Amino acid sequence: MLTIIILTIGSKVVSGQNTTLNSSSEIYKSKDLIIHQLTASSFQHISFLNTDDFGRVACNGLIIRNHDEVIIFDTPVDQESAEQLIKWIQTELKCAIKAIIPTHFHNDCLASLETFKNQNIPSYGFYKTITLAKEKGYSLPQNSFKNKLKLKMGDETVDIRFLGEGHTTDNVVGYFKKDQILFGGCLIKEINATKGFLGDANLKEWSLTVEKVKSFFPKVKIVVPGHGKPGDQRLLDYTIALFK
Numbered sequence: 153m154l155t156i157i158i159l160t161i162g163s164k165v166v167s168g169q170n171t172t173l174n175s176s177s178e179i180y181k182s183k184d185l186i187i188h189q190l191t192a193s194s195f196q197h198i199s200f201l202n203t204d205d206f207g208r209v210a211c212n213g214l215i216i217r218n219h220d221e222v223i224i225f226d227t228p229v230d231q232e233s234a235e236q237l238i239k240w241i242q243t244e245l246k247c248a249i250k251a252i253i254p255t256h257f258h259n260d261c262l263a264s265l266e267t268f269k270n271q272n273i274p275s276y277g278f279y280k281t282i283t284l285a286k287e288k289g290y291s292l293p294q295n296s297f298k299n300k301l302k303l304k305m306g307d308e309t310v311d312i313r314f315l316g317e318g319h320t321t322d323n324v325v326g327y328f329k330k331d332q333i334l335f336g337g338c339l340i341k342e343i344n345a346t347k348g349f350l351g352d353a354n355l356k357e358w359s360l361t362v363e364k365v366k367s368f369f370p371k372v373k374i375v376v377p378g379h380g381k382p383g384d385q386r387l388l389d390y391t392i393a394l395f396k
Contacts, residue, residue, distance in 0.1 A: 180240055184233040187240065191331045193217040196376055197237055199228035201260050205349065211260040214335040214376050215241065216328045218306035222247045225326050225335040226255055226378075227264040234264035238271060249273045250305055253312060254293060255337035256323040257284035258352075260378065265291040276301060278314050280322035315368060316361030317354035318395075319378070325365055332373040336365070341391045342380025358395035362388055 179195075180187035186198040195215040200208050213226035215237075222241055228234045241247055252275045254262035262285060265275055269291070277285070277293030285292050301312040311327045319338040326335040334340075339362065341348070366372075366388045375387040 180244075182233075182236060184230070185228060185236045185240075187215075187237075190374060190376070190382060191333065194328065194331045194333050194374070196382060197224075197228060199230065199233040201229040201263075209260070210379060212337075212376055212378055212380070212382075214326070214333070215245075216305065216310055216326075216331070216333075217245060217247055218308040218330070220247050221250045221305045223250050223303060223305050223310050224252045226261045226337065227252060227268065229260055229263045231264050231267050234267040238267070238273075251276055251303055253277070253301075253324075253326065254281060254285075255325065255335065255339075255378075256320045257281045257288065257290065258320065258338070259290075261337065262290060262293070265293065269294070276303070276312070278312075278322050278324050280314075281324075284320075284322055313368065315364040316357055318358035318361045319348075320352045321354060323361075325369075327369050327372065332371055333376065334365070334369055334372045334374070335376045336378070336387070336391075338378030339365070339391075340375060340377040340387050341394055342377045343383060343387060343390050345377075345380055345390075345394075347394060348379070355395060359392045362391045362395075366392070 177188040179189050188196040190196055197213045198210050201211050202208050211229055216223050228237055252268045252273055254277055275293040276295045279296045279298055282292050282296050299314045303310045308330050312324055314324045323339040374382055376382045
């Protein structure tokens with residue numbers, strides 16, 4: 153039987169307008185899923201992928217909330233953790249999930265997409281992501297977009313953009329202006345990270361793409377990478393330097 157641990161200290165979901173990164177933020181934990189509250193309306197979800205080359209890897213996604221709706225970037229890596237995430241959002245945040253957006257075609261972004269489909273949650277994917285996922289025989293996002301997508305959530309808008317190749321040829325980023333938070337996915341590295349998996353990467357373009365991200369979203373305060381700890385714009389600078 154799965155044992156779920158809800159932390160009693162700091163477990164209350166905070167609401168309000170604060171956009172400062174919360175350094176003591178773990179509000180849900182099980183063996184499959186961890187959720188950190190980053191700001192009053194932004195939450196990092198972490199699930200764990202078993203890999204041959206890197207062992208058990210913690211994989212990030214992001215939940216953005218406005219009023220009684222949320223948008224999620226990247227699925228958890230398996231059905232069980234996805235079901236936990238959906239239930240937590242519905243019972244603790246008391247929100248409807250307006251969309252799930254995989255930021256590229258790898259398993260750490262869309263492995264549990266069917267779980268969301270089965271609960272009638274719409275999914276949106278960059279057209280290259282859909283093409284690449286289809287070639288791999290993976291579950292496909294239901295709705296396609298080119299280069300940019302803006303989704304309404306409550307009275308706010310979430311901005312999704314393809315700004316160039318890097319970790320993959322299809323990696324997109326998402327930005328929530330209200331919290332000045334960027335989900336960079338695997339395009340962005342945490343401070344002191346190695347280059348990681350490069351099997352589908354464009355090393356020549358990677359730094360240039362992150363420079364475009366930095367230029368396009370100059371007011372970003374919080375950056376969430378695909379793996380590791382969130383931070384500020386220094387994650388963008390570190391990634392640019394790493395792939396120069």
